[in-house]
Amino acid sequence: MSAQASTTRPVLAEYTYEPPSVERGYTGQTLYVNLSDNTISTKPVSDEMKEKFIGGRGFGLWLLWQGVKDDTRWNDPENEIIISTGPCGGITQYAGSGKSLVVSISPLTNIVIDSNVGGHFGPLLKFAGWDALEIQGKAEREVIVVIDGTTGRVTIEEAGDVPVDTHKVGHWLIEEMAESEKDRYFMSAVSAGSGAEHTLMGCLNFSFYDRKRKAPRFKQAGRGGIGTVFRDKGIRALVVKSGPVRGDSNHPADLERIARAGVRLHKEIHDHDDEQCRMRRRGTPYLVQIMDDYDLLPVHNYKFGSHPETPKINGDVWEARFTQGIPDGCWYGCTLSCAHAVDGYQLRTGPYKGETVIVDGPEYETIAGIGSNCGIFDPDIILEANFYCDTYGLDTISFATSLAFVMECYEAGILDQEKTGGLELNFGNGEAALELLHQTARGEGFGKVFGQGIRRMKAYFVEHFGADAAFLNDIGMEAKGLEYSEYVCKESLAQQGGYGLTNKGPQHDEAWLIFMDQVSNLLPTFEDKAEALHYFPMWRTWFGLCGFCKLPWNDIQPPDNAESEDPAKIPEHVRNYVEIFSGVTGQEVTAEDLITMSERVYNFQRVFNIRLGYGLRDHDDVPYRSMGPVTVEEYESRAERYDKQLRELVGVDPAGMSTEEKVAALRKYREEQYEKLKDAVYERRGWTRNAVPKVETLRKLGIDYPDVVAVVEKYL
Secondary structure (H helix, E strand, O other), X not given: OOHHHHHHOOEEEEEEOOOOOOEOOEOOEEEEEEOOOOEEEEEEOOHHHHXXXXXXXXXXXXXXXXXXXXXXXXXXXXXXXXXXXXXOOOOOOOOOOOOEEEEEEOOOOOOEEEEEEOOXXXXXXXXXXXXXXXXXXXXXXXXXXEEEOOOOEEEEEEOOOOOOOHHHHHHHHHHHHOOOHHHHOOEEEEEOOHHHHOOOOEOEEEEEEEOXXXXXXXXXXXXXXXXXXXXXXXXXXEEEEOOOOOOOOOOOOOHHHHHHHHHHHHHHHHHHHHHOOOOOOOOHHHHHHHHHHOOOOOEOOOOEOOOOOHHHOOHHHHHHHOOOOOOOOOOOOOOOOOOOEEEEEEOOOOOOOOOEEEEEOXXXXXXXXXXXXXXXXXXXXXXXXXXXXXXXXXXXHHHHHHHHHHHHHHHOOOOOHHHHOOOOOOOOOHHHHHHHHHHHHHOOHHHHHHOOOHHHHHHHHHHHHOOOHHHHHHHOOEEOOEEOXXXXXXXXXXXXXXXXXXXXXXXXXXXXXXXXXXXXXXOXXXXXXXXXXXXXXXXXXXXXXXXXXXXXXXXOOOOOHHHOOOHHHOHHHHHHHHHHHHHHHOOOOOHHHHHHHHHHHHHHHHHHHHHOOOOOHHHHOOOHHHOOOOOHHHHHHXXXXXXXXXXXXXXXXXXXOOHHHHHHHHHHHHHHHHHHHHHHHHHHHOEOOOOOEOHHHHHHHOOOOHHHHHHHHOOO
């Protein structure tokens, strides 16, 4: 069917525009679409927006702040989904420059969520003429939104024949919207899936056309349930088309300056990736064995940090399964090329049983989550679950961590087959896990309860099954309502803070400090930890303002990085980003300026959470399982370690104590340490002891707008 087939779908609204030239990374305008009244309009990007909020996550937060009310919840029509890359997003000279940020109010947390994603949609949206896409309202009937930068036309159309599940949407896109093979390179779709309709953990899938495979591929904006918001609004797909992407499509101030930084990094990747992380050959699965070796790999709902069967699912296994070789990237010019996939996988279960598909990934988080954390060491089970989570539009992290939780509940006797509808949810039961996945996507059986996420399952199990709330709170690995990503942080107080003292919830993309703190012992004092929990969240926030992936920053390093003045920061790469930002925007900046950019946005997001009724000290609490051993089994599995800590840290002689008494003594100490960490971090960030940004902090950062100050003054 030709691309003209789209004219057969009823057009509910149409907007024409003259696509502006991108100048120094910006188009100067954002696109607003309201699905309730089918209005489409343009909003200008002011100099203040660029100065204070930069792009990406910053633009998303600013637009969402203007669009919602204090009591807006995720399924209210005024909640928005905003997609934006940043000023550097879409450059082709430097690896990892194709990221977008998606911002909304989360169904899981009821606060602002931001989720970063690769794929082509964000950069192509810019090259189609828009610095951000802002979607508000709810459609009466299922719709698609088509942004055609080649003709300067935006339409809201009835969905008609557009599929729901993502792998079907990808094929529909290239069959319906591309008039030629070349057109496929410069168009992208955002979709969710049937699972996002029936759960609170829905993800968004951003497509890109794989030239080698001649097939659609997908990257996920996974966290926080934004896919659920997407389907609640009645959207089947967002589609963008742009003209060809060129090396100067961003019209940067100094292209040669950017290229020089790119050459330095490309040479590092070429010369050293094979001897470092092997990102081009195996990608993030390289972490599986390393985490196991350091007792950091989640096993059986984070009880343990290693397992003898880990070699069955480690990086060697996945490198052998990945096909097409290198490069395998999700944006043009990324020589780190970690976007691997398994071709020719034949599905064994579910509605697409018997189909041969491409499975994107699996990434480390999926392998560790669905694999070791659930006691499943079968690569085919992991692949099957990975594919179905993606096409159903379910976040693999929330799904996996929730699955590990219910498996522990099953083995602890809180759940049984009567309560689960016949599912035997023991650790290691991969077939039951897949059946639960399909039930969850349909919103049926025990899957209907499961799809609400851990926080709501805990309340349900207490109310309906008489479960012990304290025990569930200890083992339910969520904070702020968001499920944990896949690292054991019991021995790293800094990483406990990296999960708990976040704006959006426990996600490793804000601060990953385990090696600095636990392995290398570089953060011995509370002040050291607080400094790290200031710098690294701000640094990583900056990637999401500008359109960068964090992997080229720290998963490849100069060979002499260990001798640099601050190896954990990878100073040479920081200098590269200074050069690139200045080269794109024409604004001369320092490394310190990059941190200040992020401080503005980070503090603004904290105030936003407070505005929505959250964001205070108590909301930074974490489940005890992330601090230390909850059960006798856990303690005794590492008894020598914990006994030594009781003697040396707590000052208690464990001789003659029962294991239960040891668990309690260690717990008291660790919980006190976490409270002290809160105090140190809040002070370093310029917040009160109740975690509220001070007015002088907002003033110093230039975001002391009257409505922002009014929020914090209620708590000062």
